[in-house]
Amino acid sequence: MSHVVAIKDQVEAAVRAALTEVLPAELAGTDPVVRRSDRADFQANGPLAVAKRVGRAPRDLATATADRLGGSVAEAKAEGVANAAVTAEVSGPGFLNLTVPAATLWRQVAARLADESLGIATTHDGERTVIDYSAPNVAKEMHVGHLRSTIIGDTLARVLAHLGATVIRQNHVGDWGTQFGMLIQFIDEHPEQTWQGEASMSALDALYRAARAAFDTDPGFADRARARVVLLQSGDEATLSTWRELVAESEAAFQAVYDRLGILLTPADADGESRYNADLPGVVDELVAQGIAVDSDGALCAFTDGVVGPDGDPVPLIVRKKDGGFGYAATDLATVRLRVEEYHATRILYVVDARQALHFRMVFDVARRAGWLPDDVAATHVPFGTVLGADGKPFKTRDGGTVRLDDLLDQAVERARAELAEKDHGLTPEEFERVAQAAGIGAVKYADLSNTRTKDYVFDVDRMVALNGNTGVYLQYAYARVRSILRKAADAGVRLGRPVDPTLPLHPAERALALTLDELAATLDDVAVTLEPHRLAGYLFDLARAYTEFYDRCPVLRADDDAVRAGRLALCELTGRTLATGLDLLGLAAPDRM
Numbered sequence: 001m002s003h004v005v006a007i008k009d010q011v012e013a014a015v016r017a018a019l020t021e022v023l024p025a026e027l028a029g030t031d032p033v034v035r036r037s038d039r040a041d042f043q044a045n046g047p048l049a050v051a052k053r054v055g056r057a058p059r060d061l062a063t064a065t066a067d068r069l070g071g072s073v074a075e076a077k078a079e080g081v082a083n084a085a086v087t088a089e090v091s092g093p094g095f096l097n098l099t100v101p102a103a104t105l106w107r108q109v110a111a112r113l114a115d116e117s118l119g120i121a122t123t124h125d126g127e128r129t130v131i132d133y134s135a136p137n138v139a140k141e142m143h144v145g146h147l148r149s150t151i152i153g154d155t156l157a158r159v160l161a162h163l164g165a166t167v168i169r170q171n172h173v174g175d176w177g178t179q180f181g182m183l184i185q186f187i188d189e190h191p192e193q194t195w196q197g198e199a200s201m202s203a204l205d206a207l208y209r210a211a212r213a214a215f216d217t218d219p220g221f222a223d224r225a226r227a228r229v230v231l232l233q234s235g236d237e238a239t240l241s242t243w244r245e246l247v248a249e250s251e252a253a254f255q256a257v258y259d260r261l262g263i264l265l266t267p268a269d270a271d272g273e274s275r276y277n278a279d280l281p282g283v284v285d286e287l288v289a290q291g292i293a294v295d296s297d298g299a300l301c302a303f304t305d306g307v308v309g310p311d312g313d314p315v316p317l318i319v320r321k322k323d324g325g326f327g328y329a330a331t332d333l334a335t336v337r338l339r340v341e342e343y344h345a346t347r348i349l350y351v352v353d354a355r356q357a358l359h360f361r362m363v364f365d366v367a368r369r370a371g372w373l374p375d376d377v378a379a380t381h382v383p384f385g386t387v388l389g390a391d392g393k394p395f396k397t398r399d400g401g402t403v404r405l406d407d408l409l410d411q412a413v414e415r416a417r418a419e420l421a422e423k424d425h426g427l428t429p430e431e432f433e434r435v436a437q438a439a440g441i442g443a444v445k446y447a448d449l450s451n452t453r454t455k456d457y458v459f460d461v462d463r464m465v466a467l468n469g470n471t472g473v474y475l476q477y478a479y480a481r482v483r484s485i486l487r488k489a490a491d492a493g494v495r496l497g498r499p500v501d502p503t504l505p506l507h508p509a510e511r512a513l514a515l516t517l518d519e520l521a522a523t524l525d526d527v528a529v530t531l532e533p534h535r536l537a538g539y540l541f542d543l544a545r546a547y548t549e550f551y552d553r554c555p556v557l558r559a560d561d562d563a564v565r566a567g568r569l570a571l572c573e574l575t576g577r578t579l580a581t582g583l584d585l586l587g588l589a590a591p592d593r594m
């Protein structure tokens with residue numbers, strides 16, 4: 001693996017050096033503010049931005065920088081540095097329009113192609129990142145909130161691991177709490193109720209609803225259920241054994257969903273709430289001993305400076321309830337402690353919906369004060385918005401129930417099937433079915449990932465599976481098209497992987513594609529810092545569009561001569577590998593034919 005320096009970084013370094021030479025010493029290293037541009041390859045706004053501070057006319061300073069840039073290019077060339085060249089032109093009030101020579105771009109394409117990992121640096125090497133995601137609840141149907149956490153968390157896990165971090169996935173399943181008393185008691189009293197055997201979440205969900213109804217309407221049952229909670233907590237073997245079966249049954253059902261969705265989570269990533277039971281008294285005792293948790297109306301609570309409710313009263317983080325039970329807050333404090341002490345995490349991400357922002361703000365604050373979360377460990381809540389129905393309200397079934405995930409995926413696959421059937425695809429029925437699954441499921445995942453994480457979005461299956469627009473299907477198609485060209489080339493006996501002639505001129509569409517291909521590494525770094533997968537989605541969409549433009553304008557197999565064809569095939573190959581990497585990091589399948 002060898003790391004390839006992005007063209008943009010090379011250009012930025014060259015302009016920074018030139019700008020430094022024309023600025024007073026104290027402004028050395030000023031940001032040249034280099035961006036992609038419509039008028040040239042890049043534009044530098046740094047000279048314009050800094051001119052006022054040194055009392056110079058912006059165009060003057062820009063011209064001096066451009067001259068210096070020419071000078072350093074000449075020097076670099078004399079020293080045999082090939083990639084230093086960039087031509088600069090002053091424009092408008094004092095921008096620099098920057099153009100990279102064709103040879104630099106061709107060499108860059110070849111360098112990325114020559115590296116197995118496309119020249120992407122492992123910028124997160126040595127980091128140990130715990131990602132808490134998915135976290136559905138035992139005996140309850142996974143809802144769309146869990147779907148978002150699952151999809152977003154999985155992409156972050158993939159991207160960070162790709163950049164060299166050691167990723168520790170944690171599925172903090174809701175497997176403990178008073179509801180289990182009710183469930184287990186109900187199972188005992190209703191041996192006729194079936195809920196085992198098919199890893200079927202709906203059977204468990206039906207059990208849950210029946211138990212809940214009995215609890216709400218039959219006071220005798222409610223009393224017996226409460227007594228069961230006590231038995232469960234005191235470790236009664238018969239009660240525990242039914243609890244274990246419930247957990248196992250749910251986990252099998254969750255695993256079926258993960259497998260269908262192509263999610264990395266496995267049973268080894270399970271980190272159920274129950275895992276922390278034995279830790280909770282210690283967590284609370286330590287908080288009391290440190291004076292962080294105090295008695296408030298019989299409950300033990302911690303407070304965070306500045307966190308007040310609408311009435312101006314401080315908001316409590318309840319670590320032990322009035323009845324002596326431990327809640328969600330105590331468990332989450334225990335997760336922080338374990339993740340630091342046992343997993344030696346350097347970064348902990350909690351991918352949980354935005355409504356829990358305050359909970360995590362307080363948990364992290366308390367954990368820091370308690371000394372469980374050292375300053376060099378970053379704990380971050382990664383919030384996300386709500387999935388909405390067509391009516392703009394939280395996504396529900398027509399009768400207001402939770403939308404079953406399997407139904408939702410079935411629906412997407414069915415629409416994808418209809419959409420794809422219209423194309424002349426030439427696939428066998430089995431291949432077609434595999435592609436429809438990949439397209440339908442990919443559509444749901446991509447729709448989620450391509451939206452700004454913190455925003456709500458409307459779940460609209462028709463839009464998700466469209467062949468045109470910013471959809472997963474569009475990207476999968478772009479990939480399949482690349483594969484098809486490469487296949488045709490091979491069939492025609494054209495040799496792939498031929499060295500590219502750097503003296504070839506570049507068509508504008510080739511240039512735009514080459515520049516876009518060079519941006520994957522920076523995009524991934526950006527996702528790793530911002531934790532925003534839509535940046536990768538947007539990048540892949542731009543890439544697919546740049547490829548489409550190139551494909552429309554630059555004949556590949558019917559190119560005029562061998563050298564031109566070899567250059568274009570290299571661009572096709574790099575596009576294919578870049579799209580494949582990107583789709584894989586988004587967790588989308590990339591079929592070879594569609």
Ligand code: ARG
Nearest residue numbers: 132135136137172174332352
């Ligand atoms: N099981 C919880 C729910 O369904 C989500 C847990 C999120 N993770 C955490 N460490 N609190 O809402």
